[in-house]
Amino acid sequence: MVTRLSAQLPAEIAVALLDTDARSLPAGTAATLQLGRAQTRGMGTGGEAALGLASAETEEAALRRLFAGVPVVVLVTGLGGGTGSGAASVVAGFAAECGATVLSFATMPFSHEGERRMRQANDATVKLGQKCHGLVVVHNDLLLQQVSPDAPLSESFAAADNWVGGALRGLASAFAPGALIAVDPAALRSLLSTPGSPTLFAFGVGEGEGAAMKAARAACDCPLAHAPGAVAKVASLFVTVAGGSAMTSTEAFEAVAAVRTRFGGETSTVLCARIEPSLGDRIEVSVLGASLPAPKAPAKPKKGAKAEDPAQPIFEFATEESMRRGLFGGTPMTFIDGQDVDVPAYIRKAVRLPPAP
Amino acid sequence: MTSKPLPSLIAVIDVGTHKTASLLGQIIDGKARMLSFSERRTDGVVKGTVTDLERLTQCVHEVVNDIERGSGRAVEQVYLSLSGPAAEGERVKGFVAVPAHDGKVTAKDVSDAIQSAKRLEPPAGRATILYMRQPTMLDNRPVSNPVGMAGKRLEVNFWRVTMEEGNMRMRVGMVNGMSIKVRDFILASHAAACATASDADKQGVLVIDMGAGTTDWILYYKEHILCAGSIPVGGEHLTNDLSVALRISRETAEDLKLRFGSAMHRENDVNQTIWKDGDKGVGDQQFNRGTITQVLSLRYQETIEFVRKDVLRRLEAIFPGHAVKLDQNMIPSGVILTGGSASLADAAEAVQVVTGLSARVGIPNFENESLRKPEYAGVVGLMTAAITDAPPPVRRPRGLLDQLKELFRL
Numbered sequence: 146m147v148t149r150l151s152a153q154l155p156a157e158i159a160v161a162l163l164d165t166d167a168r169s170l171p172a173g174t175a176a177t178l179q180l181g182r183a184q185t186r187g188m189g190t191g192g193e194a195a196l197g198l199a200s201a202e203t204e205e206a207a208l209r210r211l212f213a214g215v216p217v218v219v220l221v222t223g224l225g226g227g228t229g230s231g232a233a234s235v236v237a238g239f240a241a242e243c244g245a246t247v248l249s250f251a252t253m254p255f256s257h258e259g260e261r262r263m264r265q266a267n268d269a270t271v272k273l274g275q276k277c278h279g280l281v282v283v284h285n286d287l288l289l290q291q292v293s294p295d296a297p298l299s300e301s302f303a304a305a306d307n308w309v310g311g312a313l314r315g316l317a318s319a320f321a322p323g324a325l326i327a328v329d330p331a332a333l334r335s336l337l338s339t340p341g342s343p344t345l346f347a348f349g350v351g352e353g354e355g356a357a358m359k360a361a362r363a364a365c366d367c368p369l370a371h372a373p374g375a376v377a378k379v380a381s382l383f384v385t386v387a388g389g390s391a392m393t394s395t396e397a398f399e400a401v402a403a404v405r406t407r408f409g410g411e412t413s414t415v416l417c418a419r420i421e422p423s424l425g426d427r428i429e430v431s432v433l434g435a436s437l438p439a440p441k442a443p444a445k446p447k448k449g450a451k452a453e454d455p456a457q458p459i460f461e462f463a464t465e466e467s468m469r470r471g472l473f474g475g476t477p478m479t480f481i482d483g484q485d486v487d488v489p490a491y492i493r494k495a496v497r498l499p500p501a502p
Numbered sequence: 503m504t505s506k507p508l509p510s511l512i513a514v515i516d517v518g519t520h521k522t523a524s525l526l527g528q529i530i531d532g533k534a535r536m537l538s539f540s541e542r543r544t545d546g547v548v549k550g551t552v553t554d555l556e557r558l559t560q561c562v563h564e565v566v567n568d569i570e571r572g573s574g575r576a577v578e579q580v581y582l583s584l585s586g587p588a589a590e591g592e593r594v595k596g597f598v599a600v601p602a603h604d605g606k607v608t609a610k611d612v613s614d615a616i617q618s619a620k621r622l623e624p625p626a627g628r629a630t631i632l633y634m635r636q637p638t639m640l641d642n643r644p645v646s647n648p649v650g651m652a653g654k655r656l657e658v659n660f661w662r663v664t665m666e667e668g669n670m671r672m673r674v675g676m677v678n679g680m681s682i683k684v685r686d687f688i689l690a691s692h693a694a695a696c697a698t699a700s701d702a703d704k705q706g707v708l709v710i711d712m713g714a715g716t717t718d719w720i721l722y723y724k725e726h727i728l729c730a731g732s733i734p735v736g737g738e739h740l741t742n743d744l745s746v747a748l749r750i751s752r753e754t755a756e757d758l759k760l761r762f763g764s765a766m767h768r769e770n771d772v773n774q775t776i777w778k779d780g781d782k783g784v785g786d787q788q789f790n791r792g793t794i795t796q797v798l799s800l801r802y803q804e805t806i807e808f809v810r811k812d813v814l815r816r817l818e819a820i821f822p823g824h825a826v827k828l829d830q831n832m833i834p835s836g837v838i839l840t841g842g843s844a845s846l847a848d849a850a851e852a853v854q855v856v857t858g859l860s861a862r863v864g865i866p867n868f869e870n871e872s873l874r875k876p877e878y879a880g881v882v883g884l885m886t887a888a889i890t891d892a893p894p895p896v897r898r899p900r901g902l903l904d905q906l907k908e909l910f911r912l
Contacts (some may be wrong), residue, residue: 260659415606471746472738476548479734481808487549489743490801499792502775 159318163236165200165228178211180204180232194265197231208236210318212243216330219316220247221276221309225254234272241462246334247277248316248433250309256493259483264431278337279435283308284469287368290497291396308369313349315385315431319417328383332415335400336383336435345370345408345434346378356388356428357396361403364430370408379434382410385417387430392420400430408434446488480488511575514884515562515677516583516690519715519738520842523881524565524580525873526573526712534885536870537571540565541881549734550586550716552672559676566680579683581853581888583880585630585690586716587604587732590668593636593820594622600653607640607648607656614656622669628664631687634727636661642905644724650852661727663689686888691730693883698840698864701725706833709864710809710853711879712737712843719809721817723832729816733808735845740801747797748789754778758844759798763792767799801854802843806856828857836860842877 151478161176162169170177179187181200190196201208212218217238222233233251239245251270254262274280319328337344347367351359364370385406386397397418405414466484470476473487480486484493512534515524523541527534545561546554570577596619615638625629636659637644640651648656674684694711695704704722712717714737718731740763743754755840762776772792777787810828817826830836836859839849844863853861865874866882873882 469746470742472742472752473549476553479549481733481735482811486808487739487742489739489746489797490741490804491797492745494800494804496796496800498796499772499790501793502773502788502790 146341153237158313159215163201163228163232165197165232176211178207182227182249190231192265193227194231194269197227197229197410198235199231200228201232201235205239208239209243210418212240212245215240216241216247217316217333218247219313220249221313222249222273223254224269224273224500225258225262226265230265230269233269234276237273237276238432241276241278246279246330246337248279248281248337249273249277250281250283250346252283252285252310256397256484256488260478260480261377265376265486278334279344279433281312281344281369283369284492286492286495288297290368290492290495298316307350308346308348310430310468311350311429312346312433313419314459315348315387316433318387318419318421319383319385328415328417333383336368336381336413336433344430347404347408350429351430352427356426357386357392357400357430358403359387360428360430361400364404364432365407367432370432379409380412381435382408382414384414384431385419385430385431387419387421387424389424390420390422391426392418392428394418396428400428404430408432410434453486466500504612507606509579510708511577512885512888513566513567513569513579514580514581514583514881514888515582516693516881516884517558517562517735518544518583518585518842518880519550520544520713522561522565523878524569525881525885526569526575526577527885529889532889533869534889535875536570536868537575539873539881540568540572542568547715550713550736551588551734551739552669555672555676559679562676563680565877566677566682580677581686581688581884582673582677582684583690583693583884584663584665584687585711585718585880586671587712587734589631589663589665589689589732590628591663591689591730593660593729594619594633594660596620596622596658598656600656602688605652605654607653608652609649611656612638612649613659615656619658620659622662624662624664627667629667629670630759631663631665631670632689633660633662634692635659636726636728637724655852658726661729663687663730671888683855688879688884688887688891689718689720691718691726693720693887694718694840694864694879695708695720695883696886697868697879697883698838699835703835703838705835706832707796707835707838708813708828708857708859709838709840710806710844711841711881712736712839712849713841714803714843717805717809717841717843719813721813721833729813729820731809731812731816732788733805733812735801735805735808736841739805740798740843740846743797743801744794747793749785756844758794760788762789762794763798764795764822764847765799765802766855767792767795767849771795797864799845802846802849802852806853810857828858828859833859836862838862838864840864840866840876840879844876 161178163178163180164170165181165185166189167179170179181203184196220228220237224230237247237249241479253266335459347370349360349363349367382400384398401416469488478485510529512529513526521541522544525539528537542564543573547559550687552558566577576792596615598615600607616734633676637649639657640648640653643656663733670741677684691711695709699707707722709720716736717733721728741752741755741759744759745752772774774791775788776791777786813828835901837853837857839853839861850861864879866879868882
């Protein structure tokens with residue numbers, strides 16, 4: 146996936162591939178770093194998150210070198226297996242300690258991948274959420290809903306690439322020189338600096354006449370933003386509009402207005418627009434948002450306890466738990482045939498619902 | 503426990519995930535006359551599992567107080583329903599080799615076989631809650647009363663229900679707290695069947711009791727309980743799916759489920775626009791009815807499919823190596839669907855589609871019309887089961903025949 150993505154990205158973005166499995170690190174396209182040579186001898190983790198974690202920890206020096214001086218790190222990872230589930234939070238932690246703003250895109254396994262991978266992925270989202278500034282969870286089940294039932298599997302994965310790729314392009318074009326309305330990485334940092342707020346992400350593409358509005362509507366309907374339990378409205382938005390040379394400022398602002406109507410952004414909306422001649426008459430809209438967390442009751446200090454417990458998570462994100470399980474969020478998972486049956490049946494069966502009136 | 507004579511007053515409590523119902527009846531000539539009834543919203547139970555004992559106890563006390571106040575009678579003992587995955591069932595067997603002197607089965611042989619079945623210890627940490635009799639086999643042939651028959655090998659079978667010891671103590675303690683005794687536990691699915699299935703149905707019927715938190719099922723074959731099970735999915739999951747899909751509150755989802763829901767999704771549901779409140783005023787919302795029936799039918803049919811698979815899995819465990827088929831030949835009465843979630847529109851049709859068996863919604867058979875709704879099958883059935891499972895009160899000196907009968911009844 147990263148190999149495919151790196152081809153679509155502007156040259157200003159440095160891409161690095163991390164894996165424990167030597168075979169999945171092709172030479173040439175991007176910088177690579179093989180994790181845990183000592184632990185796995187290049188064979189992958191066999192699904193063991195503990196092994197993935199140890200593998201990343203032994204490469205601390207190399208990872209810190211990789212992140213040195215990088216303002217924004219976008220970590221794209223697949224959870225459920227050993228490397229992603231174990232290493233992601235460690236890698237994100239090193240990046241954050243190196244001073245970068247860390248935004249993670251994590252894909253969750255399909256419901257049919259069974260209990261162990263789902264639990265491992267759930268645990269990993271919690272850990273990852275504590276280490277990075279923004280976390281967007283992409284459910285593989287949702288991908289299946291997007292394509293017709295008889296479409297080839299590759300099509301649903303292509304959809305995932307599209308969303309994450311769109312997000313990366315959106316972010317990249319915001320910071321890259323040459324943007325019509327440019328922003329600096331600090332804007333992203335301030336957007337994502339609110340601890341405990343779930344991250345909203347949506348992406349849409351429009352083409353031809355009224356491309357901007359089409360793209361905005363597509364972003365509003367983006368399944369990632371409709372993931373059950375995902376935040377409906379957020380306080381702060383970061384909207385990127387990219388289009389071909391024909392894109393007008395009116396179009397761009399209309400798109401932003403449509404997105405704001407849907408997602409909020411009352412406190413602040415950072416807008417970024419960029420001309421990408423290669424897009425032709427296509428317009429891409431990507432939306433990143435964060436909310437202020439619900440005010441929490443101050444914890445009662447216990448006698449003799451330290452003022453701050455270092456084990457306390459710094460950030461809390463809406464995890465898998467509250468994203469998909471709705472009213473059952475917070476209750477133990479119930480597995481039948483390896484599926485958590487508290488997750489709605491239509492999501493697990495990847496059935497696309499009829500459109501709203 | 504059941505060999506004690508039946509009292510003239512019977513109180514039953516059905517603790518469900520959504521509501522707790524209690525019924526007090528006076529028993530006249532083997533029939534219950536309702537003295538009082540109470541139901542309250544259950545607190546402290548999620549997905550059929552107790553999460554807050556204090557609040558649940560409070561709730562149980564309230565319904566007991568209600569029926570005592572309503573009838574002016576004091577309740578001393580109650581029958582409690584047992585449902586959900588906490589009550590795990592399995593078949594236990596006991597054998598005896600019939601002594602060779604004349605090759606005929608004696609009453610002692612039967613009691614020895616029963617003893618040997620009951621000597622089987624439940625898994626560590628679990629307590630046996632109840633035994634339900636299954637067909638007795640003489641030389642691998644089912645017989646109704648083997649005494650006096652010739653044969654070599656006598657086998658008795660029970661469906662034994664066990665529960666984690668702590669869980670059982672908790673349930674008993676909940677009632678004991680108000681100085682009331684638990685007279686007996688009754689399997690909720692058995693109760694639901696007693697309320698909705700006739701004796702003729704019990705020749706072969708699958709009763710599915712779909713409540714709010716769990717879906718309990720029980721399979722009768724030749725008048726005996728063959729096996730039973732529970733799926734931790736129920737009506738709350740229907741509501742949850744709808745609330746997730748439409749991003750609406752639990753209350754709105756519950757309301758839409760009842761008004762526009764169906765266990766079947768039909769093509770012309772799509773593009774039927776429905777209004778949440780109907781007044782089209784401020785705050786009213788439009789929904790596609792197709793979305794509602796799509797979401798609900800997927801969950802409903804999946805749950806029934808889980809039941810079907812669970813039935814087959816248990817049948818295969820009982821008859822290892824046999825190709826077991828769940829068809830109309832085996833269960834001529836098909837499926838009786840009951841419990842609160844049986845009231846969803848087209849529920850029976852969905853069961854038919856999934857199982858390939860005939861299906862109907864079971865309405866509890868009870869004198870009071872107000873309780874003749876699927877959601878009351880549990881509480882009504884507890885009363886029926888309490889009466890029919892207990893031996894009749896003894897009026898005359900018992901002869902040998904009566905003693906034998908009692909022996910079989912356990």
